Amino acid sequence: xxxxxxxxxxxxxxSTRRPAASPSLxxxxxxxxxxxxxxxxxxxxxxxxxxxxIPVVAVIHxxxxxxxxxxxxxxxxxxxxxxxxxxxxxxxxxxxxxxxxVVAGDIFASEDQHxxxxxxxxRSASRAKLxxxxxxxxxxxxxxxxxxxxxSTVAASVLIGGHQPLVGVSGQLIGAHEAxxxxxxxxxxxxxxxxxxxxxxxxxSIATRNxxxxxxxxxxxxxxxxxxxxLGGIEAVRPLLLTTPYESWHGLLASPRFTGPLVQGLVVSxxxxxxxxIAGFVMLRRRDITGG
Amino acid sequence: xxxxxxxxxxxxxxxxxxVRAVVDVSxxxxxxxxxxxLGPNGAGxxxxxxxxxxxxxxxxxxxRIFGRTWGEAGVHTLxxxxxxxxxxxxxxxxxxxxxxRGLAALDGGDSVDRIEEVLDVVxxxxxxxxxxxxxxYGMRQRLGVAASLLRQPELLVLDEPANGLDPxxxxxxxxLVRRLAGSGLTVLLSSxxxxxVEEICxxxxxxxxxxxxxxxxxxxxxxxxxxxxHVLHTSADxxxxxxxxxxxxxxxxxxxxxxLRVVGQERLVSAYVAAVVKAGIDLRTFAATETPLEALFFxxxxxxxxxxxxxxxxxxxxxx
Numbered sequence: 001x002x003x004x005x006x007x008x009x010x011x012x013x014x015s016t017r018r019p020a021a022s023p024s025l026x027x028x029x030x031x032x033x034x035x036x037x038x039x040x041x042x043x044x045x046x047x048x049x050x051x052x053x054i055p056v057v058a059v060i061h062x063x064x065x066x067x068x069x070x071x072x073x074x075x076x077x078x079x080x081x082x083x084x085x086x087x088x089x090x091x092x093x094x095x096x097x098x099x100x101x102v103v104a105g106d107i108f109a110s111e112d113q114h115x116x117x118x119x120x121x122x123r124s125a126s127r128a129k130l131x132x133x134x135x136x137x138x139x140x141x142x143x144x145x146x147x148x149x150x151x152s153t154v155a156a157s158v159l160i161g162g163h164q165p166l167v168g169v170s171g172q173l174i175g176a177h178e179a180x181x182x183x184x185x186x187x188x189x190x191x192x193x194x195x196x197x198x199x200x201x202x203x204x205s206i207a208t209r210n211x212x213x214x215x216x217x218x219x220x221x222x223x224x225x226x227x228x229x230x231l232g233g234i235e236a237v238r239p240l241l242l243t244t245p246y247e248s249w250h251g252l253l254a255s256p257r258f259t260g261p262l263v264q265g266l267v268v269s270x271x272x273x274x275x276x277x278i279a280g281f282v283m284l285r286r287r288d289i290t291g292g
Numbered sequence: 293x294x295x296x297x298x299x300x301x302x303x304x305x306x307x308x309x310x311v312r313a314v315v316d317v318s319x320x321x322x323x324x325x326x327x328x329x330l331g332p333n334g335a336g337x338x339x340x341x342x343x344x345x346x347x348x349x350x351x352x353x354x355x356r357i358f359g360r361t362w363g364e365a366g367v368h369t370l371x372x373x374x375x376x377x378x379x380x381x382x383x384x385x386x387x388x389x390x391x392x393r394g395l396a397a398l399d400g401g402d403s404v405d406r407i408e409e410v411l412d413v414v415x416x417x418x419x420x421x422x423x424x425x426x427x428x429y430g431m432r433q434r435l436g437v438a439a440s441l442l443r444q445p446e447l448l449v450l451d452e453p454a455n456g457l458d459p460x461x462x463x464x465x466x467x468l469v470r471r472l473a474g475s476g477l478t479v480l481l482s483s484x485x486x487x488x489v490e491e492i493c494x495x496x497x498x499x500x501x502x503x504x505x506x507x508x509x510x511x512x513x514x515x516x517x518x519x520x521x522h523v524l525h526t527s528a529d530x531x532x533x534x535x536x537x538x539x540x541x542x543x544x545x546x547x548x549x550x551x552l553r554v555v556g557q558e559r560l561v562s563a564y565v566a567a568v569v570k571a572g573i574d575l576r577t578f579a580a581t582e583t584p585l586e587a588l589f590f591x592x593x594x595x596x597x598x599x600x601x602x603x604x605x606x607x608x609x610x611x612x
Contacts, residue, residue: 119382286344
């Protein structure tokens with residue numbers, strides 16, 4: 001070891017030292033993004049979102065009998081837009097909550113797992129700054145994942161299944177150009193509930209301090225919500241479930257078009273996101289870091 | 293001279309459920325001082341240091357660092373403070389250098405230029421591009437010191453820095469801490485090794501079960517230390533005990549292992565042993581047990597009910 005060159009005068013105190021610089025939120029965010037980029041799991045999710053739809057599209061397109069009992073299944077083997085919407089319906093069931101939870105459910109709990117809370121919280125970044133940096137990174141990842149998955153699915157579907165006019169949910173024929181716009185818009189409507197699940201996973205990541213629980217619990221909760229949503233006699237509750245906004249795109253492909261569920265879905269997703277973030281923030285702020 | 297204390301803890305307490313981890317602890321660390329917090333595992337040392345770093349909140353009392361409190365200054369309380377709690381932890385999927393770069397970013401980014409310098413200080417330059425997941429315990433400890441030095445601290449807080457290291461690692465770590473202390477840094481060091489604290493520190497607080505058992509200088513502690521203890525095993529222990537009766541100031545008692553425990557001033561013990569040999573008794577074992585300071589440490593930190601003799605010493609050593 002070489003000589004120590006610590007620039008510390010004996011007796012130095014607050015009055016002789018300028019206050020330490022605090023990192024900007026952007027710097028903390030950049031650090032979170034860099035960590036995500038170095039993680040195999042996050043890269044695998046993005047790669048899966050990019051490449052996964054291609055074999056799925058190819059396999060469905062090659063089927064001799066179309067899955068007629070599924071929304072947009074009837075023309076899935078002959079129409080690329082139908083195929084993209086069929087996969088969208090499937091992705092909304094558990095794939096999107098799972099893919100976003102892989103990062104959001106881990107992003108706080110992994111600090112517990114690695115014992116690194118004490119490492120980062122003894123620097124100049126406040127808990128609030130770290131919370132927002134991690135939350136923005138997880139949300140950014142969710143958006144990127146949806147964009148890649150949607151882009152890959154739509155591109156593969158159109159290239160493999162063709163771009164003939166689409167038959168809407170009311171039986172109306174939608175021209176190819178308009179169909180592409182509506183298919184992309186339909187995929188875009190999943191952003192709000194996916195961000196809702198991202199925030200839910202963030203909350204569970206903080207609450208459970210366990211990456212496996214942070215990842216799996218939102219998916220299980222999503223499935224429970226779908227089950228509850230399928231039950232009869234709970235019409236008042238159904239719109240409040242975080243899984244319901246995943247169906248709001250149906251109205252875009254009806255004639256006449258209706259956007260009420262879309263607006264309602266945005267509000268519901270927003271409320272879920274806000275409540276989960278506030279609860280997570282309060283939990284992290286108040287927490288004693290005793291482990292690690 | 294500026295009178296602001298580096299650390300000024302007053303009546304700090306913390307409980308976890310029914311467990312009282314830290315009970316009404318007060319300590320003051322002056323700038324430039326090398327201060328030891330000593331105690332067995334579970335004494336409350338780490339909880340105290342976690343409160344200093346703001347990782348946990350005290351239930352009662354105040355903790356001022358260079359005059360700042362967490363309530364008033366928030367994260368700026370740690371301006372000029374660095375260190376680690378228990379073993380330093382890093383992101384295993386990043387290299388040592390990447391970890392330091394990230395921590396420098398969390399310090400505002402100014403210290404990025406010092407990464408090579410601090411890696412050199414802890415002799416980690418050659419291993420800095422390996423992933424931390426593959427580091428040995430000692431390498432992580434040294435990276436922890438490097439991460440602390442990045443902040444150019446005025447107060448360096450090290451929680452059992454030699455814990456878990458092999459003898460060579462302990463030697464290197466102690467040498468590093470001594471050099472850092474020699475450079476004028478204020479060092480707050482926690483340990484459960486009396487020799488480590490005795491070697492490095494000016495003043496010490498000894499904790500036991502969340503309470504302060506002793507607070508003062510190493511010199512004060514030495515003055516309170518009992519006579520050195522030895523273990524003796526002879527060919528005729530009964531005769532050896534009888535000879536001890538002719539040597540005032542030497543206390544010889546059989547211990548639970550069937551050997552004799554000899555306590556007394558070195559000079560008197562030497563004379564006693566010479567008498568034993570002169571009486572034709574063969575010496576089979578004669579060795580020092582713990583050092584006087586170690587003996588005092590055990591007296592101060594052992595279960596109160598289990599210790600009868602040193603109770604007076606314990607009472608004398610109560611918080612000043």
